[in-house]
Amino acid sequence: MAKETEIEEKNLLTRNEFDMLADTYQIKPPQFFWQANTYFDTPALEIKEQGAALRVRTKSNNYELTLKQPASAGLLETNQTLTEVEAKRLMEQAELPEGEVKESLHPFIGDTSMLQKLGTLETYRAQTSHETGILFLDHSVYLDTEDFELEIEGSSEEEVRKWLTSILTDHDIPARPTPNKIKRFFTRKQELAR
Template identity: 60%
Template sequence: MAKETEIEKKNLLTESEFLHLSEVFQINKNDFFWQANSYFDTVNDDIKKQGAALRVRKKKDTYELTLKQPAKEGLLETNQKLSEEEANQALSSSLFPDGEVKDELHSSLDIDSNALRLLGTLETYRGKTPFKEGLLFLDQSVYLDTQDFEIEIEGPTETAVQTWMNDILNKHGIPVRQTPNKIERFFLRKQEQKE
C-alpha cells in the first residue's frame, strides 16, 4: 500500500499523430502492453462529484485498487495491491477488501464502500519510455464502443511537465486539445450513450 502524488499532463491525439510519435520516440508495437481499468462510484456519483476516481487496474497478472483525489499539485493516489480473488470480488460484486483505500474513501470522501457499483471497463494499450526526469506514455484506449489516442507525460512538477508537453506538441505541429482524464472521457461517453 502506498500514497504518492502523480503530476501529469495529457493531450489527445489523432491516430496518425499517435503513430508518428510512436516512431519519433521509438516505441514499437511490441513495446505496448495491455491494461484494463474498471471504474466504480455510487449511484449518485459521489466520488466523481468530489473530483476523485476509484479503479481496479489489471496489468498482466497483477491487480491494484487505486483511489485518486485532487492534491495541491497533481493528484494524490492511494494504491493497494489486490489478490486475484479480491479483484474478482470487487469486479463481480463490488466487495472491497479492508485496507488503506477503503479507509481513505471513508475518512476523506465520507463514502461507504458498500454503496459502490461497477461503472464499466476501459482497456488501454500503453507504450512508455523515459523522458527527461519523467516518463512519456502513448495510449490507445478502447471503451464503450469508442477508441481514442493520447500522449501523457509524468514528471516532478506541473511546470516541468507542461513545458515538456508544449515543446513536443509545438515541435510536431500537434494542437493543444482539451483532454479530460480517462475516467472523465469514460463518463462523457457513457452520458452520450444515454442521450
C-alpha cells in the same frame, strides 16, 4: 500500500499523430502492453462529484486498487495491491476489501456497500524515459469509443507543461483539452445514456 502524488499533462492525438510520435520515439508494437481500468462509484456518483476516482487496474495478472483524489499539485493516489480473489470479488460483487483505500474512501462516501461497477476502459500503453520524466503513448478502447493520447509525467507541473508544449510545437500537434481517462469514460457513458 502506498500514497504518491502524480504530476502529469495529457494531450489527445489523432491516429496519425499517435503513429508519428511512436515512430519519433522509436516505440515499436511489441513495446505496447495491455492494461484495463475498471471504475466504481455509487449510483449517485458521489466519488466523481468530489473530483475523485476509484478503479481497479489489471495488468499482467496483477491487480491494484487505486483511489485518485485532488491534491495541491497533481493528484494524490492511494494504491493497494489486490489478490486475484479480492479483485474478482470487487469486480463481480462490488465488495471493497479492507485496507488503506477503503479507509481513504470514507470522506467521499459513507457506505461502501453502495459501490457499483461502472465499466472498463482498456488501454494499450507504451512508455519511454525522456529528459527527467516519462512519456506515455496510450490507445484506449471503452464503451463504443477509442482514443489516442500523449501523457507526460514528471516531478513538477512547470516541467511537464513545458515538456508537453515543446513536443506539441516540434510536431505541429494542436493542444487539445484532454480530460483524464475516467472523465472521458464518464462523458461517453452519459452520452450513451441519453
